Amino acid sequence: MKATAAARSAGVLPGRAVSLLAIAAIAAACTETPLEEVDPASAPGQSTPTVEIEIPVDALPFWRDTAYAGYAIPATSSLRLLADSADLQARVLGRVFNLPDSILVTDTTRAVERFDAAFFRLLVETGDTVFAAGGAEVEVFAIETPYVQREATWGLAADGEPWTTPGGDLGALLATAAFDSLRDTLVVPVVVDADSLLRSWRSSNGEPGFVVRVTGAGTVLDVRALALGFEASVTGIDTLVSGFRTPGGATMLFDPETPAPGSALRLGALPAARIYTSFDLPDTWDDVPIRGSTVNRAALVFRAGPSEPAPFTLMSTLAVTAVQLLADPFVIGPKTPVGLTLSSGSVPLDPEGLGETGGELVVPITSLVALWAVADPDSAPALRVGLIADPEGGALGYQRLGSSSDAGLRPSIRMLVTPRVPFRLP
Numbered sequence: 380m381k382a383t384a385a386a387r388s389a390g391v392l393p394g395r396a397v398s399l400l401a402i403a404a405i406a407a408a409c410t411e412t413p414l415e416e417v418d419p420a421s422a423p424g425q426s427t428p429t430v431e432i433e434i435p436v437d438a439l440p441f442w443r444d445t446a447y448a449g450y451a452i453p454a455t456s457s458l459r460l461l462a463d464s465a466d467l468q469a470r471v472l473g474r475v476f477n478l479p480d481s482i483l484v485t486d487t488t489r490a491v492e493r494f495d496a497a498f499f500r501l502l503v504e505t506g507d508t509v510f511a512a513g514g515a516e517v518e519v520f521a522i523e524t525p526y527v528q529r530e531a532t533w534g535l536a537a538d539g540e541p542w543t544t545p546g547g548d549l550g551a552l553l554a555t556a557a558f559d560s561l562r563d564t565l566v567v568p569v570v571v572d573a574d575s576l577l578r579s580w581r582s583s584n585g586e587p588g589f590v591v592r593v594t595g596a597g598t599v600l601d602v603r604a605l606a607l608g609f610e611a612s613v614t615g616i617d618t619l620v621s622g623f624r625t626p627g628g629a630t631m632l633f634d635p636e637t638p639a640p641g642s643a644l645r646l647g648a649l650p651a652a653r654i655y656t657s658f659d660l661p662d663t664w665d666d667v668p669i670r671g672s673t674v675n676r677a678a679l680v681f682r683a684g685p686s687e688p689a690p691f692t693l694m695s696t697l698a699v700t701a702v703q704l705l706a707d708p709f710v711i712g713p714k715t716p717v718g719l720t721l722s723s724g725s726v727p728l729d730p731e732g733l734g735e736t737g738g739e740l741v742v743p744i745t746s747l748v749a750l751w752a753v754a755d756p757d758s759a760p761a762l763r764v765g766l767i768a769d770p771e772g773g774a775l776g777y778q779r780l781g782s783s784s785d786a787g788l789r790p791s792i793r794m795l796v797t798p799r800v801p802f803r804l805p
Contacts, residue, residue: 430667430797446652458773460775480581496573504603522548546634589622608621608623640652642784664772671798694730703765
């Protein structure tokens with residue numbers, strides 16, 4: 380203790396104090412005069428800006444696009460229209476299968492003695508229906524020419540077999556009813572001998588079938604369900620027993636028929652259409668590296684063409700989903716296998732929201748492009764994307780979108796990219 384006091388009095392500090400001062404002096408020197416001047420903006424770890432780029436498809440290597448149709452056809456669609464208008468004629472075909480020869484009543488199976496009455500019941504979606512001011516009449520006719528459900532059209536009973544009269548070869552009038560106002564349930568009584576008709580259908584398994592039509596200028600009925608109702612006399616019971624049968628073999632005939640897509644792109648329609656694309660991306664665009672960068676967002680951008688004329692005007696919103704295609708759609712065609720969806724949800728295709736020609740439909744494909752950006756360039760396959768609209772075949776209307784051959788409406792790919800940060804020593 381005496382030595383320390385003496386040292387202090389002589390102005391000499393102990394070793395521990397000297398060390399602390401030395402460290403402080405070195406630290407001060409580092410803050411005032413760096414070992415080497417380094418610009419903070421270029422220091423290691425400095426982030427690079429995130430930029431948005433847009434690549435027109437005519438600048439993309441190997442871009443191809445097309446629309447394939449037939450994913451829902453009248454026979455498989457839920458759409459059933461009866462129409463008598465200047466823009467559209469539509470009818471419904473069907474067959475009644477499995478008419479009973481016995482009925483279970485109070486736990487006892489009883490034979491059908493006679494079909495005393497029958498009628499057709501139509502459930503109508505009134506919100507999507509146009510009813511003639513002067514009323515309308517619904518009629519059911521026997522079909523004289525057998526038809527093939529998946530092949531029948533307004534002009535054909537089956538592939539290569541035209542109707543004698545377009546719209547179905549109408550035979551005897553089976554049922555009819557006139558309506559002076561719209562309602563959600565329309566009952567059309569059978570006007571021929573019900574027992575004879577239903578026994579004939581029971582023995583022939585419904586062949587050759589029937590056609591339902593509506594008359595009344597301007598009428599369009601959206602039929603959600605169609606059934607044949609009957610009342611039958613059965614053994615051992617004095618009262619009539621009621622029953623219903625839903626027709627099978629149902630399809631819809633309409634005129635004009637949906638034009639083929641050709642080289643145009645479309646979503647919607649009946650037969651339903653999808654858009655298929657195949658393309659590659661450049662490693663760099665506008666001096667922005669894509670390969671090796673972080674792709675925060677990527678989307679296909681399609682531009683709307685003009686609205687289609689009636690009856691093919693798209694009137695309701697479609698939900699559009701992008702899916703990965705598992706093979707080359709330009710080799711396999713419409714049956715190209717479909718893989719996973721490329722985003723967590725669908726994108727609305729709202730015909731009103733698109734506005735005028737050129738309005739954009741932006742469909743995310745971030746997951747697909749992000750994987751491409753970090754993949755080995757020698758192993759990365761072509762990018763193949765399909766666009767599917769939901770519901771498929773739920774309406775006649777469709778939206779045309781610009782293809783690579785449509786000047787001014789060509790698609791593009793829009794991306795938000797963060798280039799990789801180079802690491803350099805100072």
